[in-house]
Amino acid sequence: MEEKVAISMAGVEQNRPHFKLGPLDLEVPAGYVTALVGPNGSGKSSTFRLLLDLAKPEKGTVTVLGKRVGGGDDVELKRRIGYLPENTNSFEDSLKAEDKAAFVRQWYPDWDVNYYRELLRLFEIDSSLKLGKMSKGMRRKFELALALAHRPELLLLDEPSSGLDPIAWKKMIGVLHRHMERGDRTILIATHIVEEVRRLADYIVFMDYGRVLGMYEKDELLSSWSVLFVQGEGRPEWLLRTVPGAIRTEEAGGSVRIVTSRAQQAERWCESEGYRIVARK
Template sequence: MEAMAVQLKGVSKMRKRRMIGPIDLNIPEGYVVAILGHNGSGKTTLLNMLQQIVLPDAGEIRWFGQTHVGELPLDIKQQIGFVTDGAVEENHVTAKDAARFRAYLYPRWDMDLFNRLMDEMEVPQDVKLIKLSKGERRKFEIAAALASRPKLLLLDEPSSGLDPFAWKTMVDQFRRFMDNGDTTILIATHIADEVKRLADYIILMNRGQCLGIAEKDVVLDQWREVWYEGDLKPESIPGAVESYREAGGLIRVITTRISEARERLDLAEANILKVRNLELDEVLEFWIAGYAPAQWRSPKGDDER
């Protein structure tokens, strides 16, 4: 049975403008999982509840198979890394001193890894953190989070403050770090390109609700827009979510199951003229509208077909 890094059952939290949840979710160990959603969808609240910075109003959270009420015990905290805009209390110390302090907090701290990452990302260690640029501060936070060798790494909008070249470097660092295979990374983002480069799974949040978790490759591989000629009615095509008959008899259909759709079209001897991959943001809009990806994984870990 697949081990779970985090499990949420009926977890909810009332915020100023909306209820977040109830959320039922199983996150498997050893993968990069992207939490996608518009601003205000509940992504940051979910990450904060996983750290117990924000306590849920109801429901149960399990970390590595353990349940805790209230503040997390130290041994669990030491297994969780988090990247945000940075701790204010560290502003007036250098990156080097901040790293030495964090080394006392995390038993698995890897100073060699921290120094290598800081060198590769060209972040000065003898400058006070408050004097670093926003991008340099974000690089420091990422280097420090990775150096703690966490079992669970939570990233809230990790590319904030980074230019495209710096973010590509970060993606390479995350991939190298994941080679160890014992870390789970959760990335809260609204940028689809970050997901395409890094994630194994996608969690979609919308208006405080979790709409499920799906394998990224399945989502991107199976959603297609197809143009064809023939007598086959588009509604009979497997996974069809939208169709339009153009002048001259040309039919355009969007399907969540391109493999089965091709078989059906071939069987009907339809003439396929063009097939286009949907962009991830297009898929997400359909998902929000109620068309869950084919072969998706439900929040409770059961497969739906």
């Protein structure tokens, strides 16, 4: 039986003054969670905008849930999609959360008010607050509840756990697992959190410099993932570009923490370049 595809991008290119996205060739399977992984500025958010027709490609075709994006009236298509952007809109700060929810629900015939209220209780959200008065974490939880309330067929999540405390993060993971239980829904999530990938993803797509570097099954790939703590000259940004398989690098108490998908090659590289490995996970 041929596997269904939720998202297809073929030869997609977008040019901006200081960044080129693509060419992108990507197929995201329906019924699974796919994680889009890459450093800041690699093109993840730009890819989401193309999927939603919020930006136009110069070349290529984008197909979402069997419909060509940018081909005309897309109201029905967007009703099948839930979207959590990475950044909130400051012009909404003066709105009460309950007023934004009342506006958003008008666009979704399948809006489930009982499920929405359940999410508010679960995430401990005070919907009487103005959005600008909410903490970053509460606002993130509220926006996630909005994205989920119509139980979308395709859920696009751009760094969803940004600002969440550990308890809220665990609740989010549980909610997303339950969302996928029916087996006919799809999630595309952009994240840099390794544990999020471990707990949620079925497939992993690596992006860098506006290109897709590869798509892999999670279980096969994570067996070779490792976290190294190294000491030596070199900034995390440079190490991210040079260490084999590097997915994330950051300062960590006098050393640099490197998450790599090619542990053995990364260790050999560190030894050859004079970096001392002080710890492994």
